Amino acid sequence: MGVQTLFQRSYNQMLMPAVLAVIIFAVLPLVGMFGLSFTDFNLIKGWGGEVGLHNFFKLADDRRFIASINVMLMLSVGGVIFQVVMGTLIAVGLEKIVPRWKFMRGIFVVPFVVPAIAVALIWLSLFTPTLSPINAFFDIFGITVPAFLTTQYGAIAAIVIADTWASFPFVMLLILAALQGISSDLDEAASIDGATKMQIFWRITLPLLKPALLMVALFRFIETLKHFPLIFVMTNGGPGRSTQATNYYAYIQTFQSSNVSYGAAIAVFLFLFAAIISFYVARANARISGA
Amino acid sequence: MKPSMLKNATLGAGLAMSVALPTVAVADEINVVLFAMPYTQGLAKLEADFEAATGHTANIEVIGQDVFENRITLSFTGQTGDVDVVHTPVIQVQRWIEAGWLRPITAEVDGMATKDDILAGPLDAYLVNGDRWALPFFAETGMMAYRTDLLAAAGYDAPPATWDEMLEVAAAVKTDQVGALAMRVAPGQGFNMFVFPMIMRAYGGAFFTDYSGGDLTPNMNTPEALAGLEVYSQLMNDYGPEGIGNFNFGEVAASIQSGQVAMIVDGTSIAARALDPEQSQFADQISIAAVPSGPAGRSPAIAVHGLGIPADAPNPEASFAFIEWATSAETLTKIALSEPYPDFIRASVAENPEVVAKYEGIHPDFLNLKVEMLGDAIGHYRPLLPQWPEIGQIVGENINAAVNEIMSNEDALAQSDADIADIMSE
Numbered sequence: 001m002g003v004q005t006l007f008q009r010s011y012n013q014m015l016m017p018a019v020l021a022v023i024i025f026a027v028l029p030l031v032g033m034f035g036l037s038f039t040d041f042n043l044i045k046g047w048g049g050e051v052g053l054h055n056f057f058k059l060a061d062d063r064r065f066i067a068s069i070n071v072m073l074m075l076s077v078g079g080v081i082f083q084v085v086m087g088t089l090i091a092v093g094l095e096k097i098v099p100r101w102k103f104m105r106g107i108f109v110v111p112f113v114v115p116a117i118a119v120a121l122i123w124l125s126l127f128t129p130t131l132s133p134i135n136a137f138f139d140i141f142g143i144t145v146p147a148f149l150t151t152q153y154g155a156i157a158a159i160v161i162a163d164t165w166a167s168f169p170f171v172m173l174l175i176l177a178a179l180q181g182i183s184s185d186l187d188e189a190a191s192i193d194g195a196t197k198m199q200i201f202w203r204i205t206l207p208l209l210k211p212a213l214l215m216v217a218l219f220r221f222i223e224t225l226k227h228f229p230l231i232f233v234m235t236n237g238g239p240g241r242s243t244q245a246t247n248y249y250a251y252i253q254t255f256q257s258s259n260v261s262y263g264a265a266i267a268v269f270l271f272l273f274a275a276i277i278s279f280y281v282a283r284a285n286a287r288i289s290g291a
Numbered sequence: 292m293k294p295s296m297l298k299n300a301t302l303g304a305g306l307a308m309s310v311a312l313p314t315v316a317v318a319d320e321i322n323v324v325l326f327a328m329p330y331t332q333g334l335a336k337l338e339a340d341f342e343a344a345t346g347h348t349a350n351i352e353v354i355g356q357d358v359f360e361n362r363i364t365l366s367f368t369g370q371t372g373d374v375d376v377v378h379t380p381v382i383q384v385q386r387w388i389e390a391g392w393l394r395p396i397t398a399e400v401d402g403m404a405t406k407d408d409i410l411a412g413p414l415d416a417y418l419v420n421g422d423r424w425a426l427p428f429f430a431e432t433g434m435m436a437y438r439t440d441l442l443a444a445a446g447y448d449a450p451p452a453t454w455d456e457m458l459e460v461a462a463a464v465k466t467d468q469v470g471a472l473a474m475r476v477a478p479g480q481g482f483n484m485f486v487f488p489m490i491m492r493a494y495g496g497a498f499f500t501d502y503s504g505g506d507l508t509p510n511m512n513t514p515e516a517l518a519g520l521e522v523y524s525q526l527m528n529d530y531g532p533e534g535i536g537n538f539n540f541g542e543v544a545a546s547i548q549s550g551q552v553a554m555i556v557d558g559t560s561i562a563a564r565a566l567d568p569e570q571s572q573f574a575d576q577i578s579i580a581a582v583p584s585g586p587a588g589r590s591p592a593i594a595v596h597g598l599g600i601p602a603d604a605p606n607p608e609a610s611f612a613f614i615e616w617a618t619s620a621e622t623l624t625k626i627a628l629s630e631p632y633p634d635f636i637r638a639s640v641a642e643n644p645e646v647v648a649k650y651e652g653i654h655p656d657f658l659n660l661k662v663e664m665l666g667d668a669i670g671h672y673r674p675l676l677p678q679w680p681e682i683g684q685i686v687g688e689n690i691n692a693a694v695n696e697i698m699s700n701e702d703a704l705a706q707s708d709a710d711i712a713d714i715m716s717e
Contacts, residue, residue: 240692
């Protein structure tokens with residue numbers, strides 16, 4: 001037996017625990033979820049047998065499900081845009097404009113380590129006019145701050161703001177890492193050629209950040225598809241159903257309506273949706289990186 | 292002994308121990324899962340009393356209501372057997388029975404020496420299909436709490452007796468600084484659907500054509516229900532505090548305790564909190580009154596909570612020992628004295644001089660008013676159907692959308708009828 005074969009065998013053996021863990025904790029639940037989505041299982045009524053694609057056809061006719069996709073997209077697209085813009089601006093500011101403020105990185109990271117439920121409770125109190133110090137402050141000057149959580153788009157904006165506050169540090173950290181990978185020689189050369197700081201940012205820094213921006217936007221987009229604690233604590237899906245994103249709707253179907261199989265079908269939809277988006281973003285990233 | 296035999300014997304012994312050990316532990320330890328309210332919080336402080344009384348130990352876990360429902364659903368469906376006693380709201384009991392999640396306790400309850408001391412209404416709320424499924428510990432009803440000083444300043448010596456009068460008083464009391472009335476508006480069967488039926492039923496509205504007669508045709512899209520919803524929407528939007536459209540019971544309680552509203556209509560436990568000088572900044576200026584009535588009379592909210600035994604509980608005798616202790620006159624009296632808990636369900640507790648002194652001290656009419664409201668309440672205030680949690684959720688969303696002006700009142704009721712029909716047809 002050659003050394004190479006021995007090496008390969010021990011390599012495979014060492015890899016086996018990780019492979020098993022992935023199979024047990026990721027693949028099997030996923031297979032189970034797919035399997036459930038083709039059945040009719042209700043927590044109260046029990047097992048109703050296999051129903052093929054019935055749950056997926058039902059999704060196409062379900063107005064609440066379609067409305068939940070709109071909510072999900074508003075929360076996700078809005079959240080990703082704000083998080084990426086804010087995280088990038090702060091990263092560029094700390095790295096390029098005021099590097100002596102690097103100590104601020106630690107402060108900016110604080111919201112990222114706050115548990116999601118605590119984030120939701122903090123912002124719930126800030127957006128509840130009778131509890132909010134912001135409202136109390138503006139009341140002194142006779143200014144009434146609107147109640148965000150009681151209007152359709154206000155509630156969506158409130159969740160986007162809370163999510164942006166909690167998640168922009170993730171973007172900031174990744175963009176900081178990407179910025180440190182860009183040679184300062186490029187900036188210096190452009191500066192010698194007479195480029196202003198804005199021109200350097202738009203023409204050199206930003207194009208070089210594109211792959212990192214694309215990947216961080218993808219990470220955040222997939223994360224925002226999983227919005228739950230903010231909705232659960234801040235709005236309960238309200239007002240009306242204005243903040244019932246798709247995964248929250250899956251929760252309602254599974255736990256409140258007891259339709260486990262239908263909830264699984266919604267989860268399958270979300271999985272496929274995220275997978276397709278990831279595929280196209282990864283392809284775009286490869287194209288940009290290769291260019 | 293061959294090594295393989297030794298290995299098998301060791302494994303077998305280990306397996307036997309792993310099976311045997313939990314059985315021994317379960318025999319002495321009772322795992323109790325409850326959701327937060329004054330009674331359950333008071334009960335959690337009395338674990339040592341249970342051990343002294345029975346020799347068993349109890350692990351009492353008190354969690355938020357939403358979290359509770361998910362936690363318990365997972366436990367029931369997974370048949371984990373990790374819960375010995377479960378908080379059993381009457382509104383969920385039909386659903387849990389249909390799913391086979393509860394164990395009947397008919398013989399145990401009927402064998403209790405002190406059964407007749409329990410008020411018949413709450414006790415019989417758990418009598419379904421001829422069996423008893425839980426013992427009640429709490430029977431809450433609707434009540435109004437109001438600021439006497441703010442109403443007097445607006446020219447009113449008495450609180451509004453009807454919902455129409457409420458509109459008039461609210462218009463006079465509301466200022467830029469203080470809202471007139473706070474009620475729950477957040478969507479959910481235990482949230483806005485705990486309070487909205489008080490107004491809807493007062494105007495003659497109903498969920499079904501003839502619930503008592505068995506005609507479960509959805510019937511919310513009626514002029515009567517519309518009149519109720521219009522009053523509710525107007526009261527909240529025109530005279531409620533800022534942000535009322537997302538208020539739940541916590542915000543309702545806080546708003547009157549901190550002086551941000553002049554009146555609330557909610558459950559008796561929230562009214563008791565408003566009157567508690569330790570929790571309420573304006574307790575000495577707060578009084579209580581009956582839930583307003585309407586053209587069809589008065590319909591105070593009612594909520595009954597009890598303790599049941601999950602079907603998969605491994606030691607039902609010990610579970611029932613806990614329930615019997617937790618709902619005994621002695622335990623209820625202790626909690627009634629230590630917490631804002633006026634919703635006890637034993638006649639002897641209501642006659643206890645210390646308890647009477649405490650609640651008369653908070654307000655002389657408190658206990659009498661509570662009894663009056665319980666007398667006016669109907670048992671099926673929220674329909675006692677297995678489908679109710681789902682109906683309550685979806686109708687609650689529609690009503691919340693109407694109050695927040697995302698849907699018209701008419702559309703919300705029409706949509707509710709359609710949604711109820713869908714649920715009932717499944």
